[in-house]
Amino acid sequence: MEQAVFNLSQIEVFQPASLKEALKILNDNRDAEIIANATDLWPRIMNGEVKPKKLVDISGLRSELSYVKREKGVIRIGALTTISELSEHQFVSEKRYRAFNDAIKLFGSPQIRNRATVGGNICAASSSEDLIPVFLAYDAKVKLASVDGERIVSLDKFVVGKRELSKRHNEMMTEVFFEEPDDGYSSVFYKIGRRNTLIINLVNLAVVGKVQDKRVVDIRIAANRVKGKIPERARKTEEFLKGRTLDEETIADAQRVFGEELSLSDDFRASAEYRKQVLKVLLKRGLNVLGV
Amino acid sequence: MKSLLIKMNVNGVDREVLVDPDDRLLDVLRDELNLKSVKEGCGTGDCGICTVLMDGKPVLSCIIPAFQANNHKIVTLEGLNSDPTMQKIQQSFRKYQAAQCGFCTPAMEVVGWHLLNTEKKVDKNRIKEAISGVLCRCTGYYDIVDAVYEVAQQ
Ligand code: FES
Ligand code: FES
Numbered sequence: 001m002e003q004a005v006f007n008l009s010q011i012e013v014f015q016p017a018s019l020k021e022a023l024k025i026l027n028d029n030r031d032a033e034i035i036a037n038a039t040d041l042w043p044r045i046m047n048g049e050v051k052p053k054k055l056v057d058i059s060g061l062r063s064e065l066s067y068v069k070r071e072k073g074v075i076r077i078g079a080l081t082t083i084s085e086l087s088e089h090q091f092v093s094e095k096r097y098r099a100f101n102d103a104i105k106l107f108g109s110p111q112i113r114n115r116a117t118v119g120g121n122i123c124a125a126s127s128s129e130d131l132i133p134v135f136l137a138y139d140a141k142v143k144l145a146s147v148d149g150e151r152i153v154s155l156d157k158f159v160v161g162k163r164e165l166s167k168r169h170n171e172m173m174t175e176v177f178f179e180e181p182d183d184g185y186s187s188v189f190y191k192i193g194r195r196n197t198l199i200i201n202l203v204n205l206a207v208v209g210k211v212q213d214k215r216v217v218d219i220r221i222a223a224n225r226v227k228g229k230i231p232e233r234a235r236k237t238e239e240f241l242k243g244r245t246l247d248e249e250t251i252a253d254a255q256r257v258f259g260e261e262l263s264l265s266d267d268f269r270a271s272a273e274y275r276k277q278v279l280k281v282l283l284k285r286g287l288n289v290l291g292v
Numbered sequence: 293m294k295s296l297l298i299k300m301n302v303n304g305v306d307r308e309v310l311v312d313p314d315d316r317l318l319d320v321l322r323d324e325l326n327l328k329s330v331k332e333g334c335g336t337g338d339c340g341i342c343t344v345l346m347d348g349k350p351v352l353s354c355i356i357p358a359f360q361a362n363n364h365k366i367v368t369l370e371g372l373n374s375d376p377t378m379q380k381i382q383q384s385f386r387k388y389q390a391a392q393c394g395f396c397t398p399a400m401e402v403v404g405w406h407l408l409n410t411e412k413k414v415d416k417n418r419i420k421e422a423i424s425g426v427l428c429r430c431t432g433y434y435d436i437v438d439a440v441y442e443v444a445q446q
C-alpha cells in the first residue's frame with residue numbers, strides 16, 4: 001500500500017482574491033485542483049474518490065465570474081453563475097431557450113440550485129450533468145483562461161470523457177457562450193428518472209431546432225448517452241432529419257436512425273434496451289414540440 | 293492544529309473560527325458553535341436535513357467546506373426562533389402535527405420560512421417545490437404543506 005491513510009486535513013487550500021491571482025496559483029501548482037461551489041466535488045473528496053493535495057477555491061471570485069450577458073447575438077454565462085441565478089435571467093423564459101428552463105426545473109433540489117454552478121456542472125463532466133447536452137444543442141463554446149491568455153474551445157472538444165476535460169493543468173474554464181438562434185427556433189429538454197427532485201437521470205435529451213412549413217430547417221439533438229458515458233450530439237439523426245418534411249413517416253424513420261446511432265450500456269439503474277426505447281419516445285415528443 | 297481562520301456572521305453575530313480543510317460548515321455549526329438544530333442525515337447532499345441559509349438562500353451545510361463560508365452570512369433555525377413568521381410556522385406545525393420524530397423539522401421550517409419571506413403569493417404547489425429538497429420519513433409531507441400553507445394565507 002503506497003498511501004495507507006489519506007489525511008484530508010493536510011490539503012493545502014488557496015483562496016485567491018482575483019482571477020489573476022487564481023491563474024497564477026494554478027500555473028505554479030501542477031497538482032492543484034479547482035474547487036468552485038463544490039456540490040459535486042466535495043462529496044467525492046469526502047468519500048475518497050478524489051484525493052487532492054491542493055485546492056484552489058474560486059468560490060470567492062463571484063464578482064468576476066458570475067454573470068449572464070446578452071450582447072451582439074451572443075449569450076455569455078460566467079462559470080460561477082449558480083443554477084438559481086441562471087433561472088432568474090429573462091432569456092430562459094423564451095421559447096427558443098425552453099430546454100434551459102426544463103433542465104433548470106429538474107436540476108438537483110432548490111438547495112443544490114442555490115450552490116451548483118454552470119461551470120461546475122460542465123467541468124464535472126459526467127452523464128449526470130444535465131446542462132452539458134443542453135449547451136451542446138446550442139453549439140456552445142467555452143473560454144479557458146490561463147496566465148498565457150485566453151482560448152476558445154467548442155464544448156464537444158472540451159468534455160472528452162467521463163470526468164475528463166481537454167485542458168492544460170494551468171487553465172480554468174471561465175465562461176460558456178453560444179450564438180443566439182433566431183426566434184423561429186424551439187427547444188425542449190427531457191429527463192427521465194425515478195423521482196421528481198434530486199433525479200439521477202436514466203436518460204436525458206435536448207432538442208433545439210427550427211421547423212418551417214413542416215420542413216426541418218435546422219436541428220440539433222444531444223443526449224447524455226449516445227455512444228459513451230458522456231453527453232454527445234446525435235449527428236447522424238440530425239443529418240437524416242435536415243431538410244425533410246416532418247410528418248409521421250419521417251419521425252418514425254428518424255426514431256429508427258436514432259436507435260441505430262445509439263450505442264448504450266447497461267448499468268444497475270437501467271438496461272441499455274430500456275434506455276434506447278425511452279430515448280426514441282423522447283425524440284418523437286421533441287420533434288412534435290418543434291413541429292407545432 | 294486547525295489551520296484555517298474563517299470569519300462569518302452566524303445568526304447576526306460575527307464569529308472567527310479555526311477550521312481544518314476537511315471540516316464541513318455542518319461540523320462548525322454543530323460542534324464549534326453548538327447550533328444543534330442543524331442535523332446530519334446523509335452527509336452527501338441528498339436529504340436536505342442540514343439546510344441553513346447562506347447569504348439568505350437555503351443551502352446544504354454538509355457539502356459546503358467550512359472554508360467556503362469565509363466572509364458569508366449564515367442563519368440557522370436558532371437565529372429565526374424569535375421571528376414572528378417563524379413563530380407562526382412553528383405553531384402551525386404543532387396544530388397540523390407536522391412532525392413525528394422531528395428530525396426534518398428544523399430544515400422544513402427554515403425552507404418554509406424562506407419561501408414565505410421571499411414570495412408574496414404562495415400556493416400549495418410552490419410549497420411542495422420549496423420543501424422538495426428535504427426528506428421526511430414520517431409525515432407523508434401533507435401535514436407539512438398544510439402547516440406552511442395556513443401561514444401563507446395569513
Ligand atoms: S445531511 Fe446534508 S443533505 Fe443530507
Ligand atoms: S418528522 Fe420524522 S423525518 Fe420528518
